[in-house]
Amino acid sequence: MRRLLPLFAPFVRGVLVLVLYAIAPAVAQPRVGWQADLATHYHGVSGLVTVVDAHTLRVDNLYFDGAGIDVYFYLGAENTTAAFTAGLEIGPQLLGIAFDGGSLTLDLPSGETIEGWNAISVWCTEVPVSFGDAVFAAPPAPPGDYNGDGAIDAADYTVWRDTENQSGAGLAADGDNNGVVNTLDYTVWANHYSGPAATAVPEPTGLAILIGSLVAYRFAPRRRIKGPWAVIKQ
Structure with a gap:
């Protein structure tokens, strides 16, 4: 034996x-791997947003013609104009920067996490209007x-x-x-x-x-x- x-x-x-x-x-890392597939509204915006970790998002296959007035990515509690107006600005100023299928990393402001933010938009703050938006969902x-x-x-x-x-x-x-x-x-x-x-x-x-x-x-x-x-x- x-x-x-x-x-x-x-x-x-x-x-x-x-x-x-x-x-x-x-x-647990909240919502890691969750994704939001941006629906196109204006200026050819589209792309797939993925939650990398609680403080970081990555946008792949990003398309945007660079036009508009004061354009940023915004997080909202829901996918509505009111929610994005009261939402969280993340990432760099997008005005004047054209994207043709590239990638962009978005860091949330210090102290902020993705928890509680359920939607994302390429948001024109001056109008206000969404050029493209989506709700985060868990992948299969x-x-x-x-x-x-x-x-x-x-x-x-x-x-x-x-x-x-x-x-x-x-x-x-x-x-x-x-x-x-x-x-x-x-x-x-x-x-x-x-x-x-x-x-x-x-x-x-x-x-x-x-x-x-x-x-x-x-x-x-x-x-x-x-x-x-x-x-x-x-």
Whole structure:
């Protein structure tokens, strides 16, 4: 049995990592990965805005002809004229700068975060009017992301474990969308697992057998058999 223990070591390490990650507190970044696809109103404005972190946005495929009067990106609590008028100015002055599909990084003012700001606009402050705007929305969850935080890790395994054998519509851990949470959904999670020891994620049934065997061996009673030539441990 002792000779077999090294063979189990990778699985045991994987189990320990999963346990540690399951009990460790998660540090959530609000709305990271959320996006807003700017709808065109004036001056050819369009682009895809992505939340990089709580204090930073990135605009990709940005188009704007550079015209207008005093133009900035503005955040609003909602996608309305009143909300943008009372909103938060971010990024540089856009007047006179033409964009033809490039990217732009927008840093929020010191002390501000994206939390509470639900819409964004290329905003002409003098008129006031929106040249292009959109509401932030969460992107579709990747396969195996059962808690919707954008990562496939031990927390998603916990969601699967806690809802296994449940059936119905809209179950978070129904990775294959067949209406039942079962081992097939575990496989979806395991195939996309991106946490530590990703190459040594054990099957749930095999994991239970392995742990039980190791515990039984560790605490099994031992006796000595004495003979005239040797002492044998069992």
